Amino acid sequence: MPVATFNDLKDSQREARRALIRASAQTLFARQDFASVTARDIAKAAGVSPGTIYRYYENMDDLFLDVFFVGAKEIACLVEAECKKPGGCRVRRLCEIYIGFLNDNITYYQMMSHFMIGGRLSDTATERLNPVMRRIIDLIQEVLKNAEVGGNTRMTSHALFSALNGIMISYAKYPGRSLEEIRAHTVRLAGVVAGFFEQGENGRE
Amino acid sequence: MPVATFNDLKDSQREARRALIRASAQTLFARQDFASVTARDIAKAAGVSPGTIYRYYENMDDLFLDVFFVGAKEIACLVEAECKKPGGCRVRRLCEIYIGFLNDNITYYQMMSHFMIGGRLSDTATERLNPVMRRIIDLIQEVLKNAEVGGNTRMTSHALFSALNGIMISYAKYPGRSLEEIRAHTVRLAGVVAGFFEQGENGRE
Amino acid sequence: MPVATFNDLKDSQREARRALIRASAQTLFARQDFASVTARDIAKAAGVSPGTIYRYYENMDDLFLDVFFVGAKEIACLVEAECKKPGGCRVRRLCEIYIGFLNDNITYYQMMSHFMIGGRLSDTATERLNPVMRRIIDLIQEVLKNAEVGGNTRMTSHALFSALNGIMISYAKYPGRSLEEIRAHTVRLAGVVAGFFEQGENGRE
Amino acid sequence: MPVATFNDLKDSQREARRALIRASAQTLFARQDFASVTARDIAKAAGVSPGTIYRYYENMDDLFLDVFFVGAKEIACLVEAECKKPGGCRVRRLCEIYIGFLNDNITYYQMMSHFMIGGRLSDTATERLNPVMRRIIDLIQEVLKNAEVGGNTRMTSHALFSALNGIMISYAKYPGRSLEEIRAHTVRLAGVVAGFFEQGENGRE
DNA sequence: TATGAATGAGCTTTCATTCAT
DNA sequence: AATGAATGAAAGCTCATTCAT
CATH class of the missing domain: 1.10.357.10 (Tetracycline Repressor, domain 2)
Structure with a gap:
């Protein structure tokens, strides 16, 4: 099942990315007022582009x-x-x-x-x-x-x-x-x- | 005391206006999500112009x-x-x-x-x-x-x-x-x- | 010439009012940045209403x-x-x-x-x-x-x-x-x- | 040095964009009264959106x-x-x-x-x-x-x-x-x- | 797939000016 | 004549979201 393994890998990579974004958001929320954190802030903190956030989260x-x-x-x-x-x-x-x-x-x-x-x-x-x-x-x-x-x-x-x-x-x-x-x-x-x-x-x- | 009466009238008119704006705001807050109500929305609902709000409230x-x-x-x-x-x-x-x-x-x-x-x-x-x-x-x-x-x-x-x-x-x-x-x-x-x-x-x- | 005298009186009153507004404006201009002085500021300083300014000055x-x-x-x-x-x-x-x-x-x-x-x-x-x-x-x-x-x-x-x-x-x-x-x-x-x-x-x- | 070249390209593109905005502003300043030119005017003249100006200039x-x-x-x-x-x-x-x-x-x-x-x-x-x-x-x-x-x-x-x-x-x-x-x-x-x-x-x- | 520049609607707020009283 | 409340257009600026690369 090399394909399955490959997918698993991709999935885990994907989840890692998601976790990275989530963690960055969390850190920012804790630092400043939660509602004032912007998408760009999070992207920057996570070291990804704003567009990438939307590949992992709908909004x-x-x-x-x-x-x-x-x-x-x-x-x-x-x-x-x-x-x-x-x-x-x-x-x-x-x-x-x-x-x-x-x-x-x-x-x-x-x-x-x-x-x-x-x-x-x-x-x-x-x-x-x-x-x-x-x-x-x-x-x-x-x-x-x-x-x-x-x-x-x-x-x-x-x-x-x-x-x-x-x-x-x-x-x-x-x-x-x-x-x-x-x-x-x-x-x-x-x-x-x-x-x-x-x-x-x-x-x- | 005509002056007092006159002032009272003006004050009560002013308070009435303020109440109108406040009530309109209240209504909108109740209808939609409170934080998404805008100054323009309130002005419209109160039948006044946006500028008027700022004559009664600082911000x-x-x-x-x-x-x-x-x-x-x-x-x-x-x-x-x-x-x-x-x-x-x-x-x-x-x-x-x-x-x-x-x-x-x-x-x-x-x-x-x-x-x-x-x-x-x-x-x-x-x-x-x-x-x-x-x-x-x-x-x-x-x-x-x-x-x-x-x-x-x-x-x-x-x-x-x-x-x-x-x-x-x-x-x-x-x-x-x-x-x-x-x-x-x-x-x-x-x-x-x-x-x-x-x-x-x-x-x- | 009582009429002329009366007009003179009115004229001098009018000029006095104008001078009052002008002087108030001058004072404010000197105090803060000239361009940031508003019509309301001037009216307030002169003790008249904003509307009055427009009876003495076109704009x-x-x-x-x-x-x-x-x-x-x-x-x-x-x-x-x-x-x-x-x-x-x-x-x-x-x-x-x-x-x-x-x-x-x-x-x-x-x-x-x-x-x-x-x-x-x-x-x-x-x-x-x-x-x-x-x-x-x-x-x-x-x-x-x-x-x-x-x-x-x-x-x-x-x-x-x-x-x-x-x-x-x-x-x-x-x-x-x-x-x-x-x-x-x-x-x-x-x-x-x-x-x-x-x-x-x-x-x- | 493909990376350097790539960065240079990006930088030059960025500078070109900045220059476009600057030039549009300049043109408008020359045409009408400088102080009355608005951000929206400049954006329109440059063929970009108002928001774009703020990606190149802080204010x-x-x-x-x-x-x-x-x-x-x-x-x-x-x-x-x-x-x-x-x-x-x-x-x-x-x-x-x-x-x-x-x-x-x-x-x-x-x-x-x-x-x-x-x-x-x-x-x-x-x-x-x-x-x-x-x-x-x-x-x-x-x-x-x-x-x-x-x-x-x-x-x-x-x-x-x-x-x-x-x-x-x-x-x-x-x-x-x-x-x-x-x-x-x-x-x-x-x-x-x-x-x-x-x-x-x-x-x- | 990731990028990030660009978007543009929409925000709060200001203020010269008007006009009913 | 004087008022001053009301106007409303217009300003600078933000930011979630999109899309060509």
Whole structure:
């Protein structure tokens, strides 16, 4: 199967190129304000021409999404790894990991907001986005179930997911505070939220 | 006092005009993606010329902020009104009001996110924004205190504020769902969050 | 003749208003860069409305010209006063006065250049401009005649007029120099030019 | 050296494009009032899109300066060529060449005036402008030295430079005169100025 | 396949001027 | 006569995207 091998090679080359562009975009997003990064900036950072980006991504939104997906997968992996540890992942630990990750990747919650807020997502994009988000929710639900939090755990996991996102949206760019102060405040808030959510059965709803 | 009356008239006319522009902006923000609304769009919708906008607002950010402030004040008023009722405002009711308002004014949370996420706010803008946000937090704290939720109520109010914002960010534009479905889901999530927060003393933190 | 008196009154009032606008414009021109002064700026400084300017001046160029004329007349008066002194005005003194005036009224040479360079002057404007400029040239010629500078004194006065204007154009905004340094340099250059022009008969041309 | 050749080709293509834009700008500047030429005008004249201009020039001022520099270099070359002739360049010839050039390139003195008068030059622009102007002054000084004009020749060359510029500023747009009449008048004035400056030692200053 | 120059629609903002009051 | 709000054309400039090489 030399042809197959050849194709594989090409595919891997292609994926390497894509990864290069994605990584460059990620770096730029992290450095400056996410929305102010231009296609040319990314091309330059990746050492390719602007035209090349369009051979790997349909348009800029497509690239944005790809960067976003990588982050989403990363966070899912972090939580999964924690779950596999003996004793599993406690609610409080989940919240810490999630908020910690977002503090390390400020770009990620910016993009999350961008797409969630109203960036008209194409149908294809939505189709790709949904399973990624679902996987994160699934993990949260698993943690909640293990914590024996009662009630509708699907609903509760949506609520916890929302609450954590909300912490970053509300406080990650608080003007006049240093990155360290922001991290401290958001982590502390995550603790407060965890405190509420990790309580056992309660007649809520 | 004819002069005073005359000035009042002029002032009220001026305010009416400003309100017209603001309302047109609001309408457009609600219709399409908030960030893609242009000065020309707003002028057209308001039936004025682009130049006129700049007689009432220094620049587009200034207009955006004004629209935002109106929303923030409205929400603060709604909660305040509820607090003044005999028996005060319960946590659950607060959550309902907040989420209900954001469902009716989807523009509002878009702008909130826009500014919170990284819209470089000028120092003047930040100075204007801060008291408005603080007022909302203050109200939340008051409600929490009345509910005899223990612990650091300042921290808890930040957490509740975050959680509610997060619900909207995470689910208000969920693709493929109708406005009614979204309202139902977000209100239900608000209930879940309220359930957790309205519980009395607990060893959180 | 009560009617005539009444008209006179009105005329003088009208002229006073015009002078107010002109003076405000002049002040602003002197403060900032001449070309960046707007109609609104002038109206505000004069305490009138923008519309009022247009009751006294056909358009902004018309106002600019008026300010310019006042300067031209002032300079002519200065030279005339010097000429009337016993012994008359020497070439060197003329150059000093002219350059000194332009140093004190940097706006003036800016406007002079503006109109000379290519500001399309209306026919009416040209008609008004010509006698004013002619008067200045006439005075220069008179000074040259008294100095018994030979040759075609009309031509020589044009040349001297040009040379003095050129000094200001070339050095009045020399970047990196203080106003005092500029004054010193331009006055010194005026002395050099005077030195050449005040020499008696010479076979030039 | 195919690579070198290839790069050369690209560079020359790029320079050709730049030259096209510059030439189009020059033509328009000459036709209408220099300051009223817009980016779109130039783009249209050059047969490119407005955006293309900004691939070759950082902004409009940058383009203006480039056009100006080409003129300044041209004039310096003309004088240098004359100086190299046996017998060197006489003062009178220098004046003729300078004024002749400005008559052929009316745009040039317009720009010169524009920048000299108050066009806020960026620091970079000033840094680029200074050596070009200095070179012209140097050439004038050389001519004056060869003519054995005594005194401070640096000062005298500034004065001559000023006087020649002044001629153009004062008479190149004299309303109601044809281009031919203007040329005749300015050249004649240049002769008068030359007459004064080419005289040998004199106790001026 | 990769390039990168070119595109051009579209942005915010300015400001001389007009005209209903 | 004076107002000043409104106008709207036009400016400089940006940037995702295309396409000839």
